Amino acid sequence: MTRRPTSARPPGRPRAGIDAVVFAATLRTVHELGYTGATMDRIAAAAGVAKTTIYRRWPSKGALVADCLIDALGPVPLQGVDRREDVLSGIYWIAEKIGEPGVGAAFAGLFVDGVSDPGLREILSSRVQDPYRLALQEALGEPEHRVLLLIDTVVGTLLHRMGMTGEPMVDADVTALADMVLRHFVDS
Amino acid sequence: MTRRPTSARPPGRPRAGIDAVVFAATLRTVHELGYTGATMDRIAAAAGVAKTTIYRRWPSKGALVADCLIDALGPVPLQGVDRREDVLSGIYWIAEKIGEPGVGAAFAGLFVDGVSDPGLREILSSRVQDPYRLALQEALGEPEHRVLLLIDTVVGTLLHRMGMTGEPMVDADVTALADMVLRHFVDS
DNA sequence: TCGGTATCGATACCAATCGTAGCGAAATTG
DNA sequence: CAATTTCGCTACGATTGGTATCGATACCGA
Incomplete structure (x- = not known):
């Protein structure tokens, strides 16, 4: 639902390693401040990414954390x-x-x-x-x-x-x- | 931590059955809207009680729900x-x-x-x-x-x-x- | 090389929420 | 009746989830 295919991507600024950076920042922030305390602003700050960038990739905080969990479990x-x-x-x-x-x-x-x-x-x-x-x-x-x-x-x-x-x-x-x-x- | 002794209460407006009313309203609201969706305003409205009254008895939403859970478990x-x-x-x-x-x-x-x-x-x-x-x-x-x-x-x-x-x-x-x-x- | 395109960052913004303050009203004890 | 305590109400400040806007940036294809 959230991660779009990396192949056949139309021109534009690259996705870079943003997903991985945000995932790591999310887990780190949730670990330090709990699920409730891990606000989107703080996650964005921890990832060194604009909050709007996160909302362009995940529709909600829950969806972000869910993707993050799936990534962490492997x-x-x-x-x-x-x-x-x-x-x-x-x-x-x-x-x-x-x-x-x-x-x-x-x-x-x-x-x-x-x-x-x-x-x-x-x-x-x-x-x-x-x-x-x-x-x-x-x-x-x-x-x-x-x-x-x-x-x-x-x-x-x-x-x-x-x-x-x-x-x-x-x-x-x-x-x-x-x-x-x-x-x-x-x-x- | 929250419920004060009912005996030897100094004069003033009674506690009435507010605890029980708030507990029932809390469980009902959590059931309908989830823990996050059960805001203090909504719980207060469901209980027919002012939000400030709840905060006078419980220091936080967590403490309220905890007392509510203890009451529910028996x-x-x-x-x-x-x-x-x-x-x-x-x-x-x-x-x-x-x-x-x-x-x-x-x-x-x-x-x-x-x-x-x-x-x-x-x-x-x-x-x-x-x-x-x-x-x-x-x-x-x-x-x-x-x-x-x-x-x-x-x-x-x-x-x-x-x-x-x-x-x-x-x-x-x-x-x-x-x-x-x-x-x-x-x-x- | 160069234009088109899509994403990024930043700021501002809105509605909702937690928790508090102040004040007049109500109720209970003595 | 009078003192005292709690109640309801309104208003408030700080945060938060999520959105809108816009200029800047980087990639792709020609």
Whole structure:
């Protein structure tokens, strides 16, 4: 919805590396000031970019943060060779991602904005969750509702810890969470 | 922090049932417009109360919603007779509470404001989570870190589902969640 | 090389919001 | 009845999300 194709771009001033700069500034600002405190003015200032430039690329703050989150999470990490190994490494992967500065706070902020913005919930569901859900469904051979519950469990638990303490979950707890989830969803 | 003792009140206009009216209006407004959309002006209008009256009782929107959430959740429901039964009924209890209109959205909104407001995180931790954590520690005889992980798992999962779909979790999924949690935390 | 085009930066701007101040009115205690 | 405290109301300042405008800039194609 926001990033336009870089190929066949008509003449004009280049996009340069603005997307990357704004993404980095967004995460940094959200990390330092929280989702609410990360105003568009501050993000623009942190990126060294005019606020109007940001609004030319993203229609709203929510859309910017959503794109930023998608960029920060990166591609689906599943290998697809071993069910147990896929889920285990996936849990550690998302735990590490959510622990990165700003990622957890951005995630939570999007949920809140999404309550009053169905379009944003659509982005969250289709562009953030669905890629991982589909990959997990294929890797595990489990029905959709079970994979959705698995995602709720893993991501929800990690985010709740972040929200309550402000700190990412320690490894020992991630391991315990992984044990519980594996026993329920993989060892069937 | 906000509610002052009703006894030994000096003369003057009564507090009447303003707290209860404002709590109800807050939940209703958060349910309809989301945490961000629930402005103090709108909450005041919905409660039929002046905005200044609200600010005289709660120092910030976050503090209001936190008190509102504490009021909505009510007392710890554990009976303390059977470990398994306590956890099971507790999970259904919190699932139902989070499904009530506005409660889930209020919860999530507090997390977001809490990122940039340590005082609010303190309220969340000490007045919302701790009562249940302590009761669970006593009822289960488990160490603090395991009870904290249990709470993260149950509440986080339910809130993540609310945030993603906008709808509370269906009973079948709550049952599956309860099975998983019981096996890990109670059946040791 | 040079014109056309599209983006960038800067400033100004609007509506909405949080939170506060001041003041007269109302209600309750004694 | 009188003192006291809170209430409602209006107005206000500071911020914020988002828009409009306009000159400057950099790229593309000829």
